[in-house]
Amino acid sequence: EAQVTQNPRYLITVTGKKLTVTCSQNMNHEYMSWYRQDPGLGLRQIYYSMNVEVTDKGDVPEGYKVSRKEKRNFPLILESPSPNQTSLYFCASSPKRAGELFFGEGSRLTVL
């Protein structure tokens, strides 16, 4: 089954404790991206990757890091999480640059 898999789905952590949200896709898509979704603000892009070893900032990259060492994986790293990073995070991939996205199920993160 074609899918984008994120883990963990739910996480409660404390300020400053490094965490990684994993994302893996099995569709051989070159393009991958991370979004956060907040009430009233919609989906905002954090980082995206056009291919292996090629990443770039989206609209809200502060406080996040990414890496793309393999085509299928695109982890999101929060080096020192803060409460304003409490959000619902979505990983997505696309066969056609940014347009037709396949989303993962989402990861709800709470930073205390």
Next chain:
Amino acid sequence: QKEVEQNSGPLSVPEGAIASLNCTYSDRGSQSFFWYRQYSGKSPELIMSIYSNGDKEDGRFTAQLNKASQYVSLLIRDSQPSDSATYLCAVNRVGSARQLTFGSGTQLTVLP
């Protein structure tokens, strides 16, 4: 002015009616336009894409694009309670096929 604007709703229509969802965008040179549907607690899923002026039909869904007016809409004919969801408009910005900008979504409720 937001780059992609949608009426937040909620929009309520009776079962069997036509639901009309609207979206305006600010970058006149935007080339690609998408509608995603997001059920409560779920991830967004692509339902329509449109790239040229005019109408594009897919089953009960019709996307309409007017680049001169910087306006894209989604019509849902014969609305069903299962169409109740938040509908997200997304646009590829000028000069950036790599990034998709989302509106904040319109919540649609179809009343039985």
